[in-house]
Amino acid sequence: NAGVTQTPKFQVLKTGQSMTLQCAQDMNHEYMSWYRQDPGMGLRLIHYSVGAGITDQGEVPNGYNVSRSTTEDFPLRLLSAAPSQTSVYFCASSPGQYNEQFFGPGTRLTVL
Amino acid sequence: AQKITQTQPGMFVQEKEAVTLDCTYDTSDQSYGLFWYKQPSSGEMIFLIYQGSYDEQNATEGRYSLNFQKARKSANLVISASQLGDSAMYFCAMADQFYFGTGTSLTVIP
Numbered sequence: 655n656a657g658v659t660q661t662p663k664f665q666v667l668k669t670g671q672s673m674t675l676q677c678a679q680d681m682n683h684e685y686m687s688w689y690r691q692d693p694g695m696g697l698r699l700i701h702y703s704v705g706a707g708i709t710d711q712g713e714v715p716n717g718y719n720v721s722r723s724t725t726e727d728f729p730l731r732l733l734s735a736a737p738s739q740t741s742v743y744f745c746a747s748s749p750g751q752y753n754e755q756f757f758g759p760g761t762r763l764t765v766l
Numbered sequence: 767a768q769k770i771t772q773t774q775p776g777m778f779v780q781e782k783e784a785v786t787l788d789c790t791y792d793t794s795d796q797s798y799g800l801f802w803y804k805q806p807s808s809g810e811m812i813f814l815i816y817q818g819s820y821d822e823q824n825a826t827e828g829r830y831s832l833n834f835q836k837a838r839k840s841a842n843l844v845i846s847a848s849q850l851g852d853s854a855m856y857f858c859a860m861a862d863q864f865y866f867g868t869g870t871s872l873t874v875i876p
Binding site (some may be wrong): 688695696697698702703712713742744746751752753754755756757759760761764 | 770799801811813857858859864866868869
């Protein structure tokens, strides 16, 4: 089992560019989520999904879109990158909302 | 409103001693879960321990235990017999939506 995989590991964007951060899990987990981690802020929930076809906003959703067409994949789209979106992004999955979350290795994104 | 509060930005502990990392939470839900994660300098998030709101016994996992005081809304992590490899950031989190605290940086001194 690969667990939770994220691509790319590092990315540099220019302001206004768009991109998609990929996240996949092979554990058949229903619950998936995206977080951003900024220095001194802990992890903040961006979007989450309780199953294929269902997504919802977390604490800091502005500037990001998600979709969940399959159980395995949960991509995060940045529509028009801004320097404030410079952060480390983590994807996580779990069997349910009250279960341990398994985290991917993270994507370090820099927006110039 | 902040759901999880970790008031210790940094802690130091002598190797082989025990240390307590504080966590308080805020919720009006009856059903919730409390988690602790470790993040070493390499950046990955490592699950340590879980406590359900209806669990009557404090959770334990090896050298980790969770001191759960429901009335006080606290869920402190106790690490016994600290090791050098315990030096890391430690985050408390609460579900159903995962809210994370700002973390505590633990340094174990040889």
